[in-house]
Amino acid sequence: MNRALKFYEDEISKNEDRIKDLNKIINIISIIRLGIVLLVIAIGYYFFKTENIVLLILSIVIGLAFFLIIAIFHNKKIRDKKESQLIISINRRGIDRINGNFKNVEDKGEEFLDEKHPFTSDLDVFGRNSLFQMINSTKTKFGREKLSEILSLKDIPSKDEIVKKQEAIKELGEKVKWRQELEVKSTLKKSGLKDIDKLLEWANSKGEIKPIFKIVPYLFIALTIISIVLVTLRILPITYLILVFMINYVVVKVLTKDLSEVISLFDSHKKDIEAYTNLLSLMNEEEFNSELLKDLKAKLIDGNKSAIKEMQALKSLVDWLGDSTGNAYYLLLNVTILSDTFILRNLEEWRSLNGSKLKGWLEVMGEIEALASISNLAFDFDSWCYPEIYNEDKVEGIEVAHPMLGVKAVSNSFELNKKEGITRKVALITGSNMSGKSTFLRTIGINLLLSYIGAPVCAKSFSCSIFSIYTCMRTKDNLEESISSFYAEILRIKILIEAAKKGEKVFFLLDEIFKGTNSRDRHEGAKVLINQLVNNGAMGLVSTHDLELCDLEQTRNWIKNYNFQEYYKDSKIKFDYKLREGKSKTQNAVHLMKLAGINFDENS
Known part of the structure; x- marks a missing residue:
């Protein structure tokens, strides 16, 4: 059993037993408090009737002193019960994180969503089913804002800064009880997120x-x-x-x-x-x-x-x-x-x-x-690895998987590096619909992000250099600004090209680029764009249905083709989500259209 899973289950069991004991004590103290109040009223009434002011004041003072002592003890036990309830909640959330069931967590960090950011929207860093939702355990306004800055890569870190963060996150990962105490102490007041x-x-x-x-x-x-x-x-x-x-x-x-x-x-x-x-x-x-x-x-x-x-x-x-x-x-x-x-x-x-x-x-x-929030990954996933950071351009991983898919994640090995004197700079990913191309692009992107913030990555081994991440994956219409999805895609590509021209060390993730135009323009545009980005020192991945684009591998030794495939069982389409070298040899669009009710046997 995963050591984190065992720890969480043991903590839940221990605190459930503690709550049962505390409930008994709380009930007894409540009865004692009521008894003190009734006794003070009775004694006070007697001295009031006998006009003994000194004893009246003395009895009230002594009664209040006893009541306060009991009340303090009572409140402490109630607070202890709340702490145990919070600890149970925190540990249950840890189990959900391990199993990939964190999507019901209320705090999604939606106020940090920014469609104009180079990558956070496409890589699900904030919002529903996001990295923030998965790892966040901050309970203060300052913690949430700092976590959002780190996850947004507001400042591109140096290798030395990444190594220092890795050491800090490793250490905090082992301080699980201390981290939970941080959550408990701040959560009890329920107001740390308020604007101050x-x-x-x-x-x-x-x-x-x-x-x-x-x-x-x-x-x-x-x-x-x-x-x-x-x-x-x-x-x-x-x-x-x-x-x-x-x-x-x-x-x-x-x-x-x-x-x-x-x-x-x-x-x-x-x-x-x-x-x-x-x-x-x-x-x-x-x-x-x-x-x-x-x-x-x-x-x-x-x-x-x-x-x-x-x-x-x-x-x-x-x-x-x-x-x-x-x-x-x-x-x-x-x-x-x-x-x-x-x-x-x-x-x-x-x-x-x-x-x-x-x-x-x-x-x-x-x-x-x-x-401390990021270090949740360090404790929960002890099979993950800490990446090695290199100066030369490379992204290489063995059994790399998407960190937010839990047990459903499929791992793949991948490399863009210098081999036999040739530096591979671009991976073209082809494959049929729903075969896993977009998920794989996000897998590489989110693991790069985890590398730069000092976190472990979802891989057996992973190494990379430091890039500025840029994505173009989920472009859509903007009716308020009268922008079509194609033009929105052009605007993101423009930002990417400008960054590369300015000398930024760019790593790009492009999903079905120029899909809003005809096949000839799409092919020519993609070919020119890839050449331009590489000429400006960029590296990255491009997913495409344009199989002709794969022919670039024959004339440009810095391109490497990969693909995903589907297979059929009992006339049903299946996917193994495994990455293979070379270009795709399968297609499933017609099969999917038939599932939608389109009959290709009828005359049009």
Whole structure:
């Protein structure tokens, strides 16, 4: 059994048993909490009737203390149950990923779809049934955006950068429990994906705390303490203390009226800050060996200042504000010690010291989270290999398969390289309809992408040089811009040619090019295009039904013909999806048209 599959199944079983035990404890604690409430009410009522104010206050305080202790323990057990439920969900998703059943995952990264991108649309990088949908385990806005940048090859990496990423992904692949803890800690708050632009705007702006904040709160706190003592000694009636609390409430509102937006801002982002703090703490506590992860972790320390300690300080401040609405305990603190005024002053101090660094810390967090997502492949598919990166132009693989097809994937060996003094630069792929040509082009493309992001590839062995990937496979009409599918194809080809002319090291994947025109123009256009691309240093694959194009192999030694075939069994068409050398010798269009009901025996 696959080691990842066994791990996931064991984790699911273990946490299902844990949930059963937790449910029993939670039910018992619920009964105890109810008992404490009823007991405090009964005792409090007795002292109230006997007008024993001191014992009344004492009984309420003791009762609340016990209730809070039990409530904290109760909430911890509920949180433990949620964590186990999340762990089960994460491990089930891992099993689905291995089996190729990830298509029901809700987060498809559809906002990153871009039909004008050189390859992401054709290679199913984002959207339904995509690579993003398969591997993504990021739970924050920064992680998702960084993962999208990596998968889009926003920056073409160097060989050294790829090797460093491979080391980091190998290491993270083995830290499966730690990676799952990252998911759990951020998912519990359910808000890490929220837009925090306003929070970052606050962090990078300058504020000012008025001197009145340093004097007035202390005066009213002193007044409150004196009032409590006088009421306890029965020198003043309890109604006087209530009046003092009301005055304090008004003072807090007056002092913080200009900062109500800040209170609202942090109230709405409390869960985000907690999620970010949890993630950064886990990253800081973990020991890394790979150079890339060490470098990222080092960015969280600035001299003697630790990002984690500063974020924990911010979280502590925000925790108080988070309960400011509808919470009786918080209200009691606010009218007693004017807590809002001190919290806001501390927030301003935090901003002046750390505000400009906040975005950088979160971007480091997002990059580690994105690498952790990619490392799902490293753990789940231990039969895959890490590619070798070469300087000379080559793409070579043994038993290469499409990484997103699961058990249905068919592997093929393939090579475009220098052999016997001849460098093969273009592979012409012919074959009948549905035989696997387009899937094979995507197989090579997506494995190249995985190579460049430092991930393992779906192959027994794989080697390549570093290219800019360009595809032309799924061109379609655009009614809004009055563009036909043929013209859309021309526009993509234009981008490809311009990239090659500019000196980019291009690897192209062209599927049935110029299919929107007549056979003569299609043949001539494809022949000229292939020549032009190779003359500008490009390499790639071209699928075609134009068998005459295969004759180029006789006059151009840098072209190699490959094909896919079909066979028939019990009068039914079958495919083995195996790549063979040479041009196709079979066709199935007529058979497929007959299946559609077209009768070739009738006179037209």
